[in-house]
Structure formats: structure tokens, C-alpha cells
Amino acid sequence: MSSCDLCVVRNRxxxxxxxxxxxxxxNAIGRTRTISPGESLIxxxxxxxxxxxxxxxxxKLSTNTEDGREQIVGVVYPSDFIGRPFGGTSGHGVTxxxxxxxxxxxxxxxxxxxxxxxxxxxxxxxxxxxxLDRTRRWMLLLGxxxxxxxxxxxxxxxxxxxxxxxxxxxxxxxxxxxxxLPFSRQQIADVLGLTIETVSRQFTRLKNDGVIDLPSxxxxxxxxxxxxxxxxx
Amino acid sequence: MSSCDLCVVRNRxxxxxxxxxxxxxxNAIGRTRTISPGESLIxxxxxxxxxxxxxxxxxKLSTNTEDGREQIVGVVYPSDFIGRPFGGTSGHGVTxxxxxxxxxxxxxxxxxxxxxxxxxxxxxxxxxxxxLDRTRRWMLLLGxxxxxxxxxxxxxxxxxxxxxxxxxxxxxxxxxxxxxLPFSRQQIADVLGLTIETVSRQFTRLKNDGVIDLPSxxxxxxxxxxxxxxxxx
DNA sequence: CGATACATTGAAACAACTCAAATAAAGTGG
DNA sequence: CCACTTTATTTGAGTTGTTTCAATGTATCG
Numbered sequence: 001m002s003s004c005d006l007c008v009v010r011n012r013x014x015x016x017x018x019x020x021x022x023x024x025x026x027n028a029i030g031r032t033r034t035i036s037p038g039e040s041l042i043x044x045x046x047x048x049x050x051x052x053x054x055x056x057x058x059x060k061l062s063t064n065t066e067d068g069r070e071q072i073v074g075v076v077y078p079s080d081f082i083g084r085p086f087g088g089t090s091g092h093g094v095t096x097x098x099x100x101x102x103x104x105x106x107x108x109x110x111x112x113x114x115x116x117x118x119x120x121x122x123x124x125x126x127x128x129x130x131x132l133d134r135t136r137r138w139m140l141l142l143g144x145x146x147x148x149x150x151x152x153x154x155x156x157x158x159x160x161x162x163x164x165x166x167x168x169x170x171x172x173x174x175x176x177x178x179x180x181l182p183f184s185r186q187q188i189a190d191v192l193g194l195t196i197e198t199v200s201r202q203f204t205r206l207k208n209d210g211v212i213d214l215p216s217x218x219x220x221x222x223x224x225x226x227x228x229x230x231x232x233x
Numbered sequence: 234m235s236s237c238d239l240c241v242v243r244n245r246x247x248x249x250x251x252x253x254x255x256x257x258x259x260n261a262i263g264r265t266r267t268i269s270p271g272e273s274l275i276x277x278x279x280x281x282x283x284x285x286x287x288x289x290x291x292x293k294l295s296t297n298t299e300d301g302r303e304q305i306v307g308v309v310y311p312s313d314f315i316g317r318p319f320g321g322t323s324g325h326g327v328t329x330x331x332x333x334x335x336x337x338x339x340x341x342x343x344x345x346x347x348x349x350x351x352x353x354x355x356x357x358x359x360x361x362x363x364x365l366d367r368t369r370r371w372m373l374l375l376g377x378x379x380x381x382x383x384x385x386x387x388x389x390x391x392x393x394x395x396x397x398x399x400x401x402x403x404x405x406x407x408x409x410x411x412x413x414l415p416f417s418r419q420q421i422a423d424v425l426g427l428t429i430e431t432v433s434r435q436f437t438r439l440k441n442d443g444v445i446d447l448p449s450x451x452x453x454x455x456x457x458x459x460x461x462x463x464x465x466x
Numbered sequence: 467c468g469a470t471a472c473a474t475t476g477a478a479a480c481a482a483c484t485c486a487a488a489t490a491a492a493g494t495g496g
Numbered sequence: 497c498c499a500c501t502t503t504a505t506t507t508g509a510g511t512t513g514t515t516t517c518a519a520t521g522t523a524t525c526g
Contacts, residue, residue: 063373065466071376073369084366086359091366118351125358126319132365133317133324135372136306140296142375143304143426147514185473193376195515200474217473217523233298380482418505431482433506450491450505467526474521481514489506496499 003027007103012079013053014127017119026120029109035059035096041104042083042094051083051110057100058182061092062190072191074135077161081127085111097182142193145233150192151202152231155179155212159222177222185217206231236260240336245312246286247360250352259353262342268292268329274337275316275327284316284343290333291415294325295423305424307368310394314360318344330415375426378466383425384435385464388412388445392455410455418450439464 004010004023015023032055035041041052044063054076061074073092076082084090085107105113114121141153159177181188185203189196206212211228213221222228237243237260248256265288268274274285277296287309294307306325309315317323318340338346347354374386392410402410414421418436422429439445444461446454455461 061369063370065373065377067466069377071373073372084362086362088363088366091370115355118354121351121354121358122348125354125361128358128361128365129317129319130321132361132368133321135365135368136294137296137324139306139368139372139375140298140304142372144298144302196473197475197516198514201514204474233300428483429505430484430507434482437506470523470525472521472523474519476519477517479514479516481512483513484511485509487506487508489504491502491504493502494500496497 003032007055009053009055009079014081014120014123015053017123018117022117022120026105026113029113030103030105032101032103035100035102037096037098040093040095041102042090042092044091044093045089047089048084048087048107050104051081051085051107052102052104054078054080054082055101055103057102058097059100059102060095060097060187062095063092070190071193072187074131075161075191081124083107085114085124087111097187147192147194147198147202148205148231149233150194151188151199151206152228153233154188154192155206155220155222156225156229156232158220159225175223175225177225179220179222181218181220236265240288242286242288242312247314247353247356248286250356251350255350255353259338259346262346263336263338265334265336268333268335270329270331273326273328274335275323275325277324277326278322280322281317281320281340283337284314284318284340285335285337287311287313287315288334288336290335291330292333292335293328293330293420295328296325303423304426305420307364308394308424314357316340318347318357330420380425380427380431380435381438381464382466383427384421384432384439385461386466387421387425388439388453388455389458389462389465391453392458408456408458410458412453412455414451414453 004015004027007013007015010016015026018026033041033052035057041059042048042050056078059076059082060072061076062070062072064070075097076094082094082102114124141150145153158179158181162179162182183191185199186196189199192199203212203214206228207214209227211222211224211231213223215221237248237256240246240248243249248259251259266274266285268290274292275281275283289311292309292315293305294309295303295305297303308330309327315327315335347357374383378386391412391414395412395415416424418432419429422432425432436445436447439461440447442460444455444457444464446456448454
């Protein structure tokens with residue numbers, strides 16, 4: 001029995017395109033690996049040597065300017081795919097935000113396997129098209145939204161993506177939601193293209209307006225989802 | 234003889250993955266169409282009904298906030314692919330910037346054809362991965378660069394992508410380059426997440442610094458490529 | 467419990483924006 | 497082809513939102 005049978009993302013990751021026998025072959029060229037917060041799996045500018053599936057945890061994709069400014073260009077969750085298949089250099093680093101488990105492959109092995117399994121390439125294509133859509137939507141935020149709209153948009157997106165792990169929904173209060181952010185204030189700033197101080201000020205403003213509550217640094221309780229969505233612009 | 238044999242992008246577009254017979258089949262479900270500047274091929278939010286290859290011209294991909302702010306999220310050139318295969322709604326409009334010619338397919342027809350031709354899907358995947366890389370690099374510009382860095386980066390990127398059409402290189406002066414921009418000042422502002430006035434001021438500053446010359450509205454002569462690249466940050 | 471990292475708050479500076487006007491280019495019709 | 501209108505771009509002056517720099521407050525961890 002391949003270890004994939006027990007995998008929690010078996011039916012959501014690109015692996016879902018494979019039957020039992022194919023899955024075993026893929027399993028043979030991959031291995032699981034844990035990554036601690038702050039640890040990197042891939043570095044910006046290195047030529048692409050490995051790809052991976054996220055089994056558990058949250059990781060950031062980030063680029064830096066020469067003088068050290070950082071921009072987080074993507075966030076990946078369980079079942080998401082990481083890395084740059086088919087050559088090239090990776091344009092961004094991949095770093096764990098929470099304790100993570102990933103299923104890694106050498107890029108060369110993965111490329112060869114993918115080229116022999118069109119259904120896998122198809123799943124990867126659908127995933128990549130979806131990621132491109134999401135990334136382009138984020139460009140509107142970076143280029144055209146105010147700090148207030150940026151943070152509100154961020155919290156709305158977070159509440160949508162952090163299902164299960166890190167996010168609890170109280171069905172009695174459908175307008176409310178409780179989340180545990182996998183980001184520090186600085187990391188939120190790096191996602192939104194702001195400074196840490198501006199992010200902090202926007203948090204306290206939302207709290208003072210009664211839109212959210214902040215029980216601790218990493219926790220956010222959305223008290224009024226409609227108001228938050230309205231602020232997102 | 235299928236009309237694809239004469240196509241100028243035959244060997245650069247995703248069609249390059251197909252042999253003569255397959256190409257004829259693809260040709261049978263497509264048709265060419267011209268689009269005038271300002272005319273749209275796809276509208277934001279509509280469900281994806283068609284996809285296309287760019288044969289000639291330059292088109293923008295753009296999203297808008299409810300209150301009318303615009304962000305250009307991508308620019309496509311000859312041989313590039315347009316549209317959202319495999320369902321979903323298109324998150325951005327597609328509008329011609331110059332007189333354009335495209336080879337359009339109904340999305341349903343294209344989807345079916347693609348699923349039967351893994352080599353085509355592979356080419357599309359490579360293209361999409363490349364586009365995602367480029368888009369993520371642009372996020373660093375939107376989130377973290379100053380107006381001066383943004384315009385310099387824009388001109389550098391333009392000089393790289395406008396090969397042949399719209400861009401001439403004088404080999405005697407390798408540090409110089411002459412380009413005809415397919416963008417108005419407002420459109421440049423919408424690419425960079427700035428206002429038209431800020432873009433204009435940065436243009437005149439670069440001109441006063443002797444880095445560029447501006448013979449007419451749409452023309453830019455890069456006088457010192459190294460200096461421009463240095464300003465791009 | 468003290469040390470260290472992280473987050474918030476305040477005050478001042480600055481980059482980009484807004485609004486308004488001037489200028490230049492591109493169409494249009496006589 | 498020229499005068500006129502319209503549109504696009506540039507320039508100027510003042511305002512605003514975000515950043516910067518500095519200080520204070522608050523969790524977290526050995």
C-alpha cells in the first residue's frame with residue numbers, strides 16, 4: 001500500500017487525476033518532508049530543482065528587491081502545488097509560515113512523470129490557471145486600493161481560504177468568523193505592500209469601529225462580515 | 234492547405250505543438266478576427282465563452298473596482314494566448330490597444346480539442362507558468378517600488394518585449410533604443426498603479442536627466458539603457 | 467522574572483494624489 | 497489647407513495618505 005492512500009490531500013491535490021497504479025509510481029519518486037516556520041524550501045533565483053505538493057501548513061512565496069524590500073506574491077495551503085516545473089529559475093522563494101508537511105519531488109523526475117501522464121498535466125494546468133486568476137485579482141489590490149481597503153480585502157480573503165484549520169465558523173452568527181492568522185504583522189504588510197505601522201493602525205481602526213475584535217496577536221474575530229466586505233472596496 | 238501554414242505566429246504560439254493534420258483540425262474550429270483599438274474581445278465577469286491566440290497587435294487585460302479605478306493586469310503580444318480555458322468566469326477584460334488580429338475559438342470547442350491533444354495542453358501549461366512568473370514579478374513593482382522605479386521598470390520591460398514591431402535597435406549604439414509605445418499616458422498609469430500626472434512628471438524628469446528623449450507622445454528614445462536599468466531598482 | 471522580539475502609538479516628513487490651468491497634439495468641417 | 501474643436505498631456509499649487517523615525521507598550525520564551 002502506498003503512503004498516498006492515507007494522504008489527506010489525496011483527492012484535492014493534482015494527485016487526484018491518477019489511479020492507484022499511477023499514484024504508486026508517483027509515490028516512488030517523491031518523499032515527504034517537514035518544514036518549520038521560517039525555513040525555506042526554495043530560494044529566489046536558484047534554478048528550479050524541486051517541486052512539491054503541500055500536505056499540511058501554510059507557506060509564503062516571496063520576492064525581494066536588491067535593497068531588501070519584500071513582497072509576498074502568493075500564499076499556499078494544503079493541496080496546493082509548489083515550484084516551477086519544466087525548467088527555468090524560480091522567481092520567488094518559498095518559506096514556511098507554520099509547521100508544514102510537503103511531498104517533494106526532484107523537478108527532473110516530476111517533469112518526466114508529468115509528460116507521461118497528461119491527466120496530471122491537465123490538473124496542473126487547471127490549478128495554474130486558477131492561481132494566475134487569483135494573482136491578477138491581487139494586482140488590483142496592490143495597484144489601486146487604499147490601506148483600509150487592502151486590510152479589509154486581506155481579512156475577507158483569509159476567512160475564505162482558512163477553512164477548517166485556523167478558521168472557525170459559528171453558525172449561530174453567520175455574519176461572524178474567528179480566525180488564527182498564519183502571518184505576523186510584518187508579513188501582512190509584505191502581502192499588502194504596506195508598512196507594519198500602517199497595518200497596525202488599520203487593525204486598531206477596524207477594532208475601534210466594532211468591525212473586528214483582536215483577542216491576541218494572531219487571532220481576529222470578524223464581528224461584522226458585511227461591513228468588512230463593504231470596506232474591501 | 235490550412236490558413237495556419239501562412240500564420241506568422243505558427244511556430245511561436247501554442248500551435249507549435251501540433252503536426253500538420255492536427256493543425257488543420259484546430260483551424261477548422263477557429264476563425265480570425267480583427268479588433269480595433271479600444272474594442273474589447275472579452276469582458277470582465279462574463280463567463281468564459283471564447284479563447285484566442287494573438288496573431289498581431291497588443292492587447293491589455295484589465296480589472297476595475299466598483300467605483301471605476303482600473304488596473305491593467307497583463308499585456309499580450311503576438312503568439313500569446315488569451316482567455317480562460319476549462320470553465321470559470323474571466324476575471325479581467327481583454328481590450329485591443331493597437332489594431333489587432335486574433336485567432337478565436339469557442340471555449341467549449343477549444344477545451345474539447347485540448348483535452349484530446351496533450352502536447353497542446355503541455356504548451357499551454359508552459360505558457361501559463363511563464364505568465365504566472367511574470368505576473369508575480371510585477372507584484373513586486375506594484376507593492377514595493379516608487380513612481381520613479383515603476384516607470385523605469387516599465388520602459389525596460391517595454392524595450393525587451395517590443396521586439397520588431399514598435400521597437401528598433403541601433404547596433405551602433407547598444408545602450409540606446411527607440412520604441413513606439415502602444416499605451417497612452419493614462420494606460421501607463423493603469424499598468425503601474427499611478428495617476429496620469431505622476432507618470433507625466435516621471436517622464437519629464439527622465440528626459441531632463443538625459444536618460445530618455447520624447448520625440449512625440451507615443452515615442453520614447455532610451456538614451457542610456459544602463460542608467461534606466463539602474464533606476465528600475 | 468528578566469530579556470527579547472513583536473506590536474502599537476505619536477509626531478513629523480514626504481511621495482503621490484487631487485484639482486485647476488496651460489499647452490500641445492489630433493481630428494473635423496468649411 | 498486652415499481655423500476650430502476636441503482630446504491628450506504637461507505643469508503648478510496645495511492636500512492627503514502613507515511612510516519614517518522614535519518611543520512606548522505588550523506578549524513570548526528561556
